Amino acid sequence: MSPKKSFLAFFLVCSLGASAAAAPLKVGLVFDVGGRGDKSFNDSAFRGLERAEKELAIKKEYIEPTEAADRENALRQFASGDFDLIIGIGFIFTDDVNRVAKAFPKKHFACVDYAVDPSKTIPGNVVALKFREQESSFLGGVIAALTSKTKKVGFVGGMDVPLIHKFDAGFNAGAKWADPKVKVLVSYAGVTPEAFKDPAKGKEIALSQFDQGADVIYHASGSTGLGVFEAAREKHGLAMGVDSDQYKDAPGFVLTSITKNVDNAVYDVIKRQQAGQFKGGVIELGLKEKGVDYIYDDHNKAMIPAAARAKAEEARKLIVAKKISVPFK
Amino acid sequence: MMKALAREGRWIAISLGITFAVLVLSILALRQNPLTVFGLLAERLLLKPYGLGQMLYKATTLIFTGLGCALAFRCGLFNIGAEGQLYAGAFLMAVVAPHLPLPMILLIPACLAIAALGGGLWGLVPGWLKAKRGAHEVITTMMMNFIALALTNYLISAHFHEPETIHTAELPVAAYLPQLPMESSAVNASLFVAIALAFAVHYFLWSTPLGFELRAVGSNPTAAKTSGVPVDMRIFLILVLSGCLSGLAGINFILGYKHYFEQGFASGAGFMGIAVALVAKNYPIGVIFSALLFAFLSQAGLTVQSVIPRELFEILQGLVILVVVICQNKYGGAE
Amino acid sequence: MSGLAVELRGIVKRYPRVVANDGVDLSVESGTIHALIGENGAGKSTLMKILYGMVRPDEGTLSINGKPADFSGPRDAIIAGIGMVHQHFMLVKPLSVAENVVLGSEPGASAVGTWDQDGAKAEVARLSKEYGVKVESSAVVETLSVGEEQRVEILKVLYRGAKILILDEPTAVLTPHECDELFKTLKGLRAAGSTILFISHKLKEVMSLCDAATVMRRGKTVGTKKISETSQNELAQMMIGDLEIKEKAAVPYRGEASxxxxxxxxxxxxxxxxxxxxxxxxxxxxxxxxxxxxxxxxxxxxxxxxxxxxxxxxxxxxxxxxxxxxxxxxxxxxxxxxxxxxxxxxxxxxxxxxxxxxxxxxxxxxxxxxxxxxxxxxxxxxxxxxxxxxxxxxxxxxxxxxxxxxxxxxxxxxxxxxxxxxxxxxxxxxxxxxxxxxxxxxxxxxxxxxxxxxxxxxxxxxxxxxxxxxxxxxxxxxxxxxxxxxxxxxxxx
Incomplete structure (x- = not known):
């Protein structure tokens, strides 16, 4: 055999080996640029993937791109391989998922926080996972307002973009609904993506809000929020986490966390794929679907006054029953 | 010059050898089979038009920024502002081009001119500050990076973004640079613009009197001044030209791929341009190859991420730079 | 005369492009002013760097005052009593002469940084008098003339106990008057028992000052002559080899031109x-x-x-x-x-x-x-x-x-x-x-x-x-x- 032929044979064996192992479902997940390890959104998605691996015996692979052009690059790498379902994490994948989904109509795609553009149709092989964070933020606003002794609460946003305005609007509305006299201080860490990774800035903003009299601060700002926790610890105030349960980042100072169950969403999509029930289109996840919620467990039960808990649960019922419509901007 | 290239070639070969050895050792340390990894690289990258195309796409951006850096370094100015110049050029082009009612044959050159102009404007400020006030270009170009990044991000978020996105409106189809037929990879005609530009810069520096003069300013500004070269004017010109080259980098993404400006679409490409120029020893033709090397490492990192942490390939990129710089200092390179 | 202060035998120093010293011999008698002359690039500087411990020879031996020496740095050379007066002065201008002289080895220095300032002044004044190196020890260096600064440099070397002084083209920066002063100083040092290696390519100075001269050309020693037994022309001939010395025939100025x-x-x-x-x-x-x-x-x-x-x-x-x-x-x-x-x-x-x-x-x-x-x-x-x-x-x-x-x-x-x-x-x-x-x-x-x-x-x-x-x-x-x-x-x- 000539060296060239043996080289070819080597790759034939490689690809044969790969297709032989194709029996279990294969799922590829692409993080946002620099997303992995954020202890929040991206990690939550990864937990869903890991759970699926354990409980559904799927095979998983993931890629964390380093630049914008790598998002499509990574999706295509999975799509052109033997993957059945490819998931992009973050609204920024919207365009990339659309393009790759069109190029690989037989493969299935999911995009968390997919940005729906009314002027464009979503390809049939794409599931757009949307969360109504304003609903859970509303409950957060209720709890904050009724826990606050100073009747002043704060909101620290990361980057000043529509996505974060949803948290802002829901929180504001909830606080005012619970107690119209409550004042809400609102600040954003910046206008660049760096605003999601700037704990020093977060601390500075939170300290200033505490100094202005706020005693509960809700953050929706990625790792910038770690600075908010730091400030709460220093000033003996209270902070509220976001996306994942952040209690452990500042035990005793995190009143609750407004969670977005990306893990559940990811897990569900995989489960449906495995059961042969994949169906394209938008899936909206709010309080009703348990896609968003707030934390109420042994750690923080004692910190949340009974009245606040009761009022929040009342709000939940009203929202689920569509008696309250929560603003999102 | 060719002699110089041959001389440098030895050290480049050595640094590549060291990089390769470290790669193999690291793979072994990660308890993986190097053959599996190389097999995967060959299968997904080198033998697959899509993988190759992505590598060429990445190289294209790096050729532009690498040329921008190489031109400035060659002329004695440590312009580290390629990142900001890239964004300035790309942004200006992305917001102006949709309003130009031109046919393709005019629109694309106009886009290139606008991108170069934007980058040039970003080089002009440090150029003026250096020539007139003596402000060090490392400081000023770095500051301009921050300004470009924050300003484009702000303008996008506040004014120019399409709803629910962080990118601008799409350019008219007449501004699209054709994609190369490599399995719908992102590589496009910008690659040819980049390569042509590398040869143009080479010709400019080594075969025109003005290029000679700029290199003289880089070699010894005092001697150049003593010989009647208007050094301040030339410093200004060098930083502007360097900015123009980096400013063009955005065409790869915008004219050739996504057709809009997206926040952080090429983050790091400007800084990587510094590395590309250093490894190319500031030879414009060398920049093409050096950009290919860095593009390969980047794409390879993405390709085998499931087996090997991508950080390994980032470390390798650093290692290449380190070895080249060490060789340069020890054996007195072109500088 | 009391034997050889410096003896270098068969010194070889190779650099990648050039052999700077190629079997150099140099013998300097104690208590003399010995000139080392040669064109630029003849290897004088390298030889002096070897003697001062800044460069290690590839081959050859050094002996100082009859004892074999092997320097691994200037510190060793200083301990052996060798001092170098550099062409470019290394003085701290706002400090006084005495402070400059003792800088780096202050007398009575304590851990907290105090030192015996009066002692230093007295010591510098004593050295100045003993060797006839005239300079006011309390003067601030920036007020001194170039010639005086050079004397401070000489004092620095003497303070560190040098008995063998290397002077690298010391007259390059001096006016004729200052040169005369320097020569007086150097003769005084000789009288006090010092040995001086005087590097120059100005033959006139060598003839009027030195006792002997060693000529170098292209990394080799051409020969050593007693000044009393040689002439300026002979030294020049040794320096440039077979080249003929042409008297420059200046074209006369052609009167009133534009x-x-x-x-x-x-x-x-x-x-x-x-x-x-x-x-x-x-x-x-x-x-x-x-x-x-x-x-x-x-x-x-x-x-x-x-x-x-x-x-x-x-x-x-x-x-x-x-x-x-x-x-x-x-x-x-x-x-x-x-x-x-x-x-x-x-x-x-x-x-x-x-x-x-x-x-x-x-x-x-x-x-x-x-x-x-x-x-x-x-x-x-x-x-x-x-x-x-x-x-x-x-x-x-x-x-x-x-x-x-x-x-x-x-x-x-x-x-x-x-x-x-x-x-x-x-x-x-x-x-x-x-x-x-x-x-x-x-x-x-x-x-x-x-x-x-x-x-x-x-x-x-x-x-x-x-x-x-x-x-x-x-x-x-x-x-x-x-x-x-x-x-x-x-x-x-």
Whole structure:
């Protein structure tokens, strides 16, 4: 055999080996640029993937791109391989998922926080996972307002973009609904993506809000929020986490966390794929679907006054029953 | 010059050898089979038009920024502002081009001119500050990076973004640079613009009197001044030209791929341009190859991420730079 | 005489491109002033660095006072009683003489940084008296003259116990009067028992000061002569080998010719914004060499730059009658691109001339032809146009600059210290080219700290002191003593 032929044979064996192992479902997940390890959104998605691996015996692979052009690059790498379902994490994948989904109509795609553009149709092989964070933020606003002794609460946003305005609007509305006299201080860490990774800035903003009299601060700002926790610890105030349960980042100072169950969403999509029930289109996840919620467990039960808990649960019922419509901007 | 290239070639070969050895050792340390990894690289990258195309796409951006850096370094100015110049050029082009009612044959050159102009404007400020006030270009170009990044991000978020996105409106189809037929990879005609530009810069520096003069300013500004070269004017010109080259980098993404400006679409490409120029020893033709090397490492990192942490390939990129710089200092390179 | 203070045998030191010392022998008798002479690049500096422990020889042996020595650094050499007086002074200007002398080994230094200041002053005064090195120990260094600063450097070395002193071209920066003072000092040191190694290429000084001289050429010792048994001509012959010494035949100045350069009351600001040139007026005629003598730093650089249009006059007017060629005083700093090829250096400043380029293309053929002509005319070695300027010897580097400037056909040639640090052969060539330029009808402004150079080439001589012209004299009427007075700032006739 000539060296060239043996080289070819080597790759034939490689690809044969790969297709032989194709029996279990294969799922590829692409993080946002620099997303992995954020202890929040991206990690939550990864937990869903890991759970699926354990409980559904799927095979998983993931890629964390380093630049914008790598998002499509990574999706295509999975799509052109033997993957059945490819998931992009973050609204920024919207365009990339659309393009790759069109190029690989037989493969299935999911995009968390997919940005729906009314002027464009979503390809049939794409599931757009949307969360109504304003609903859970509303409950957060209720709890904050009724826990606050100073009747002043704060909101620290990361980057000043529509996505974060949803948290802002829901929180504001909830606080005012619970107690119209409550004042809400609102600040954003910046206008660049760096605003999601700037704990020093977060601390500075939170300290200033505490100094202005706020005693509960809700953050929706990625790792910038770690600075908010730091400030709460220093000033003996209270902070509220976001996306994942952040209690452990500042035990005793995190009143609750407004969670977005990306893990559940990811897990569900995989489960449906495995059961042969994949169906394209938008899936909206709010309080009703348990896609968003707030934390109420042994750690923080004692910190949340009974009245606040009761009022929040009342709000939940009203929202689920569509008696309250929560603003999102 | 060719002699110089041959001389440098030895050290480049050595640094590549060291990089390769470290790669193999690291793979072994990660308890993986190097053959599996190389097999995967060959299968997904080198033998697959899509993988190759992505590598060429990445190289294209790096050729532009690498040329921008190489031109400035060659002329004695440590312009580290390629990142900001890239964004300035790309942004200006992305917001102006949709309003130009031109046919393709005019629109694309106009886009290139606008991108170069934007980058040039970003080089002009440090150029003026250096020539007139003596402000060090490392400081000023770095500051301009921050300004470009924050300003484009702000303008996008506040004014120019399409709803629910962080990118601008799409350019008219007449501004699209054709994609190369490599399995719908992102590589496009910008690659040819980049390569042509590398040869143009080479010709400019080594075969025109003005290029000679700029290199003289880089070699010894005092001697150049003593010989009647208007050094301040030339410093200004060098930083502007360097900015123009980096400013063009955005065409790869915008004219050739996504057709809009997206926040952080090429983050790091400007800084990587510094590395590309250093490894190319500031030879414009060398920049093409050096950009290919860095593009390969980047794409390879993405390709085998499931087996090997991508950080390994980032470390390798650093290692290449380190070895080249060490060789340069020890054996007195072109500088 | 009491035996050999220094004995070097078979010293070899190789560098990648050159063998700097190739079997050098040197024996210096104790209590003598011994000259080490040779052209630049003959290997003197390397040999002295070996003796001072800065460089380790590849082969050969050192003995100091009869004892074998093996230095791994200057510290070892200092312990063995060797001291080096550097050409460039390393003094802290705002400190006093005594403080400078003891700096780094202060007497009675304690852990908290206190030391015995009075003791230091007394010790310095004692050394000063014992060795006859006259300088006020409490004076602040910045108030001293160059000659006095040099004495401080000598005291520094003596303070550290040196019995063998190396002086590297100590007279390069001194006025004639200061030279005399230095020689007195050195003779005093000899009388007190010190041994002195005196590096120079000025034979006159060697003849008047030294007891013996060792001549080096191309990394080898040519021989050692007792001064009493040799002559200046013989030493010169040993230095340059078989080359014939030609007396420079200056072309006589051809009388009243047209003026090519005129300065009227020109003042120029120096680097610290002070007036470095104060109301200078002069006139340069075609076919004339005007020598500008004076100790460096008295406005020469500013004069050159204002004539070349590189700096603006703060007052007064400069009128030029044509193109200016400029050989700057510091060739590495202002003359050459060391990392660029020889041809690029030859082209610099002429690259826009239609002969060499169109606006979009350098004419490489024409440039190469021009380069080869300079190689031939100036005997450039090695004759490689592609070689980096930094890889040429100092003399050949200077030939590149002079070649470039002279080939411009300038109406005015400003040559600042054109042969400083240049070996004898290249010097002679450069002098000849200056005279040719003059013969071709240019006016030459020759700025030099080397009086011999000024005297042998100039038609007229002016002396700059503190930014002013102290006096002007035709060469025929010039007397060393008078020029010396002017250089020291003493006017009168």
């Amino acid at each position: 003026e090519v350069l005129r300065l009227e009351n020109v003042s120029v600001r120096g680097p610290r914004d002070e007036l470095a040139l104060k109301g200078v007026s002069l006139s340069l005629k075609a076919g004339e060499v005007l020598g500008v003598a004076g100790v460096e730093g008295n406005g020469q650089r500013e004069l050159a730059e204002v004539v070349c249009g590189l700096s603006a006059a703060a007052e007064g007017r400069v009128t030029r009658g044509g193109r200016v060629g400029y050989v700057p005083e510091d060739r590495h700093h202002a003359g050459l691109m060391l990392a660029a090829a020889a041809w690029e250096n030859m082209l610099l400043g002429r690259h826009w001339e239609p002969v060499f380029s169109t606006p979009f293309r350098l004419q490489r053929g024409a440039i190469a032809g021009y380069g080869r002509k300079i190689i031939a005319d100036y005997d450039l070695r090695p004759p490689e146009l592609e070689q980096e300027a930094g890889a040429f010897s100092g003399g050949n580097q200077q030939k590149i600059i002079v070649g470039r400037e002279v080939s411009k056909d300038p109406k005015i040639l400003v040559a600042a210290h054109p042969t400083r640090g240049v070996d004898w052969g290249a010097s002679a060539l450069i002098h000849q080219k200056i005279l040719e330029t003059k013969a071709a009808g240019a006016g030459v402004l020759l700025i030099s700290a080397d009086l011999d150079e000024v005297l042998s080439l100039s038609d007229r001589i002016i002396v700059l002191f503190s930014g002013r012209v102290m006096g002007e004299v035709a060469r025929a009427d010039a007397k060393i003593e008078k020029l010396g007075c002017w250089m020291a700032g003493v006017s009168g006739t």
